[in-house]
Amino acid sequence: MSEIPAAKFVALNATAARRQQYVVGNPVITRLESGVGNCFPGLEMDLRNLERRFFPFLEVDFLQDDQQTAQVVGVDMAGVNASRISSNDRSAYATIAADMNNDAIVWAISQMTGDFGIFGRKTVKLPPQNASVPNGDPPDPWTAVRLLPQGKPVTITVVRNSNSGPSRQVTLTQSRVAYLDENGAFNNIFQPGELSQSLCSPWTHDFRDCACFYWASNHPDIVLPPAPESVPEDSRWRHAVPWERSQRGTPDNPSASATPASPRPIELDYYEINQRWQDLDIVVEGRELRRPYMSGSLSAKPLKNTNELENALRYAAGVERAAVQAYLTAAYSINPTPTNIGTLRVDAATTFAELMRVAISEMRHLRIANDILRALNEQLHLGTPFRPALQIADSFPASGGTAEPVVEKRLTPDVLDEFIAIEKPSDSIDGLYARMVVTMENNGFSELGQTLRSVMADGFDHYETFLDVKEWLSHHQPGDYLLNLRQPDPNDSGHKRLQELFLQLMQTLRRGYAAGLPQGADDIARARNLMLGSGIMTACEALRANGTLVVFDTILDDSDFGIVTNPIAER
Amino acid sequence: MVPYSRIFGIESEFAAALRKGDASAIREVEFLVDAVDGEVLLDLLPETTPQSISLNVSTSCNLGCGYCYAGGGNFGGKQSSSMSWEVARAAVDHLLSLANPAAPVTIGFIGGEPFLNRRLINRVVNYAAASGVRRGLMVRFSVTTNGTILNNEDFAMVRAYPFAVTVSIDGGRAVQDAQRPTHSGRSSFTAIQRAIAPLLESPGRAKVAARATVVRTDLNIDSRFNDILGLGFHEVGFSPVRSAAGGSAALDGTDWAGYLDAMIALADRQIAGLRFGQPLRLTNLAVALKQLHRGFSMPYPCGAGGGYFSVGADGTWYACHRAIGQDSYALGDNGGLDKTRRTAFLRARHVHAQAECRSCWARYLCSGGCHQEASARSDSSCGFIRGWLDYCLKIYSELVQSQPDWFDYGN
Numbered sequence A: 001m002s003e004i005p006a007a008k009f010v011a012l013n014a015t016a017a018r019r020q021q022y023v024v025g026n027p028v029i030t031r032l033e034s035g036v037g038n039c040f041p042g043l044e045m046d047l048r049n050l051e052r053r054f055f056p057f058l059e060v061d062f063l064q065d066d067q068q069t070a071q072v073v074g075v076d077m078a079g080v081n082a083s084r085i086s087s088n089d090r091s092a093y094a095t096i097a098a099d100m101n102n103d104a105i106v107w108a109i110s111q112m113t114g115d116f117g118i119f120g121r122k123t124v125k126l127p128p129q130n131a132s133v134p135n136g137d138p139p140d141p142w143t144a145v146r147l148l149p150q151g152k153p154v155t156i157t158v159v160r161n162s163n164s165g166p167s168r169q170v171t172l173t174q175s176r177v178a179y180l181d182e183n184g185a186f187n188n189i190f191q192p193g194e195l196s197q198s199l200c201s202p203w204t205h206d207f208r209d210c211a212c213f214y215w216a217s218n219h220p221d222i223v224l225p226p227a228p229e230s231v232p233e234d235s236r237w238r239h240a241v242p243w244e245r246s247q248r249g250t251p252d253n254p255s256a257s258a259t260p261a262s263p264r265p266i267e268l269d270y271y272e273i274n275q276r277w278q279d280l281d282i283v284v285e286g287r288e289l290r291r292p293y294m295s296g297s298l299s300a301k302p303l304k305n306t307n308e309l310e311n312a313l314r315y316a317a318g319v320e321r322a323a324v325q326a327y328l329t330a331a332y333s334i335n336p337t338p339t340n341i342g343t344l345r346v347d348a349a350t351t352f353a354e355l356m357r358v359a360i361s362e363m364r365h366l367r368i369a370n371d372i373l374r375a376l377n378e379q380l381h382l383g384t385p386f387r388p389a390l391q392i393a394d395s396f397p398a399s400g401g402t403a404e405p406v407v408e409k410r411l412t413p414d415v416l417d418e419f420i421a422i423e424k425p426s427d428s429i430d431g432l433y434a435r436m437v438v439t440m441e442n443n444g445f446s447e448l449g450q451t452l453r454s455v456m457a458d459g460f461d462h463y464e465t466f467l468d469v470k471e472w473l474s475h476h477q478p479g480d481y482l483l484n485l486r487q488p489d490p491n492d493s494g495h496k497r498l499q500e501l502f503l504q505l506m507q508t509l510r511r512g513y514a515a516g517l518p519q520g521a522d523d524i525a526r527a528r529n530l531m532l533g534s535g536i537m538t539a540c541e542a543l544r545a546n547g548t549l550v551v552f553d554t555i556l557d558d559s560d561f562g563i564v565t566n567p568i569a570e571r
Numbered sequence B: 001m002v003p004y005s006r007i008f009g010i011e012s013e014f015a016a017a018l019r020k021g022d023a024s025a026i027r028e029v030e031f032l033v034d035a036v037d038g039e040v041l042l043d044l045l046p047e048t049t050p051q052s053i054s055l056n057v058s059t060s061c062n063l064g065c066g067y068c069y070a071g072g073g074n075f076g077g078k079q080s081s082s083m084s085w086e087v088a089r090a091a092v093d094h095l096l097s098l099a100n101p102a103a104p105v106t107i108g109f110i111g112g113e114p115f116l117n118r119r120l121i122n123r124v125v126n127y128a129a130a131s132g133v134r135r136g137l138m139v140r141f142s143v144t145t146n147g148t149i150l151n152n153e154d155f156a157m158v159r160a161y162p163f164a165v166t167v168s169i170d171g172g173r174a175v176q177d178a179q180r181p182t183h184s185g186r187s188s189f190t191a192i193q194r195a196i197a198p199l200l201e202s203p204g205r206a207k208v209a210a211r212a213t214v215v216r217t218d219l220n221i222d223s224r225f226n227d228i229l230g231l232g233f234h235e236v237g238f239s240p241v242r243s244a245a246g247g248s249a250a251l252d253g254t255d256w257a258g259y260l261d262a263m264i265a266l267a268d269r270q271i272a273g274l275r276f277g278q279p280l281r282l283t284n285l286a287v288a289l290k291q292l293h294r295g296f297s298m299p300y301p302c303g304a305g306g307g308y309f310s311v312g313a314d315g316t317w318y319a320c321h322r323a324i325g326q327d328s329y330a331l332g333d334n335g336g337l338d339k340t341r342r343t344a345f346l347r348a349r350h351v352h353a354q355a356e357c358r359s360c361w362a363r364y365l366c367s368g369g370c371h372q373e374a375s376a377r378s379d380s381s382c383g384f385i386r387g388w389l390d391y392c393l394k395i396y397s398e399l400v401q402s403q404p405d406w407f408d409y410g411n
Helices: A014-018 A047-051 A077-082 A087-098 A141-147 A203-209 A270-279 A306-331 A344-380 A413-423 A428-442 A446-473 A493-515 A521-531 A536-545 B012-020 B023-033 B085-098 B114-135 B152-160 B173-179 B188-201 B221-230 B244-249 B255-274 B283-294 B339-349 B371-376 B379-402
Strands: A009-011 A058-062 A070-075 A105-115 A121-125 A153-162 A168-175 A282-284 A287-289 B008-010 B052-056 B105-110 B139-145 B163-168 B207-214 B236-240 B308-311 B316-318 B330-333
Touching: A009 A014, A014 B283, A047 A058, A047 A141, A058 A141, A070 A087, A070 A141, A077 A087, A087 A168, A105 A141, A203 A270, A306 A344, A306 A413, A306 A428, A344 A446, A344 A493, A413 A446, A428 A446, A493 A521, A493 A536, A521 A536, B008 B012, B012 B023, B052 B085, B085 B105, B085 B114, B085 B308, B105 B114, B114 B139, B114 B152, B152 B163, B152 B188, B163 B188, B173 B188, B173 B221, B188 B207, B207 B221, B221 B236, B221 B255, B236 B283, B255 B283, B255 B379, B283 B379, B330 B339
Parallel strands: B052 B105, B052 B308, B105 B139, B139 B163, B163 B207, B207 B236
Antiparallel strands: A009 B008, A058 A070, A070 A105, A105 A121, A105 A153, A153 A168, A282 A287, B308 B316, B316 B330
């Protein structure tokens, strides 16, 4: 078969259109009447390309560099010579044309004089200097050209900049080129393929440029860079990077993250993305992945038996409860109305909100632990009534094997570091959960094991959240965001009120968890109401307003709510 | 139809290069010629099933037109007796058994004046329609009539079924009465005028068209056109007399240039009206444009011997209705088609077998013209065809760009 013809054929009838694939031209999708007319960068044609030939015999690119350069990239000398323009103009064109093959030389439009629509008839320097001034300039060169009326005169000054040789300039005046010819078809000056050269087609361009979140809803926008197997605490691995960045980073060095000021320079360029789209990484759980994804088969040492499993679960529930209390105390130590300096107010408010979110998440974990225990109870001890796990752990498991006593404190930097240590994955709580999951899988309770995995996933989110909080608060002095709170007096009425509510809550939860669903639904709902509204939340707010630390006393006269110790002898 | 006549617009410099015979330009064009997937090569003989027959139900006619190819219906004595019901039914059965159920089946009535045997037409229509329903076929009907003796019963029939009614009428009173005289001497124009009015007013399912024959003595088609439309017809098609059998009426030599001019002038006015939303009423033009749009390209000028046959009064199946009684066109009968004769016929009538056609650019659009008129082919008559097609191509190219909608809305 012969090669694709260079001549321009326009398929007119249906059978010619069938041959269309070999017809060179601008595709029928660029016909204006078929247009969706999207300028960014266009679903069927890139309207921005219409302005590239606004000036007779010149081809201009509107660059997106800092200078918004309007660069002359082509001169149609054949057209110039065949036309009736003056010999002065002819030599002006020739001057520009002479440098077109020299990449080191740039001819750019430095100013334009013409009718700029609502901006009036004037001379506009490029880049526009007075864009933000009323009655000022069009905001950018492309827009300025877009405003020029067809067929009306426009004067341009084109300046040559080069590192070698003198700077030169020429001035030309011509009528602005019309977009369409007398038949309503695109002016012949638009070359085959030109109108769709920077388009959604190829799909990679749209993919790269989509600003309406069509693609973003289908592909990642910003992600965490690929990290070593165990993610270092180093903040570089926790900073999101643009998924379409050009520098992909190395195994021990994530690439530079985007800044609000300049995401653009680090993005894959148009021609790049066509070839390098395969470099884009698969993203799993928010992080790019370059090694096979193992849906975490945990390599933890299983517990001895199901008995140990149940005890471990009870202890884990106790840890969750301890965490809830610790996080709530910390949350209510944050000044709700700090001075309005810089980002302090926002950082304080966000910290409070995040601590509450994590605390509520731990409450859910407590519930999950109980649900699992009840399910195990039915399997392993049919007939024995289920005793809910509502005790509090005597200590947090922490990395290094040393246990931390549970003490409710204000959110000082030290305390925050403790929180980080508690939630740090593959150590502490996580390690315990991993062993429980493996044990359940080995004993035929893999579905329950999956439920526990979701708890582990949450734990990782908490870990990252606390690291973020640390960063936000690092910009401020603790004195600015923390309240000075005193330890509660046992006779303080606010404190007593909190403890009453707390006991009621525990009792209601016990009833609810023991009954399970659907029988326990009412009690669960009641427990929820005890926390919200005029319940525990209000009590905490009152204590805070009163300058008192929120503390949940250990309930001593009910063993169901007392202390549980870590049953695991060694880790 | 083998759909691959491809129409492209080209730039003027390229056109100039082609005209000069520039080798690289020609290479570019050759590239466009390759068949696309699914297109059938024109060399092949078609293996079509019969989808359409015309039944010669009448051997007589109440008019005496000089150019009649059928000699008034008895084809020079070769059709002396009328078709019987048995023969007609057998023909219908044969057709319905052979036809491809995926496409419509057409049963036509021809003669002489077919409505002189309206009883047979009625019987066949009822039978065929019912048969068609039973067999799950889409059955349609057609009739070519002089339009002078139609009555209410006829109207009822053509309105009730999908009927294509072609009325042969040559022009206004003067032209019509001169070219298509009644035996009695009364005005055939008046007869049509009275007879056709009710049908034109409410056609029902019938599609009514006028077909005018043009003789060399009067090439003024513009007035014929207006006069026929004036009767209430919605469209008119023109057919110039060609065959030598047409005698003195046949166009000859310089007549063709005059005829071409007249057709183009009329077509131009029709196209001008299109821009104002007026429909095309010149059948020749409308059909040409539609066919060009679909990329019409056929090695045969019609379905004769392929999808179409004409059944004589004795049940012989001829390749076409103009060849009733001609042995070389007899390809079978109600009992079956003779494959050997059919193949020989199709091979001989393929446009590649016509020596004069080999170098003509229009050979797949004209396809050699009516078989019965082949012997009357001349430079000037072919010149007319090429001239007309050239005009239609120009018009098509403009229309498909300026008013592409016209091709979409069922036109």
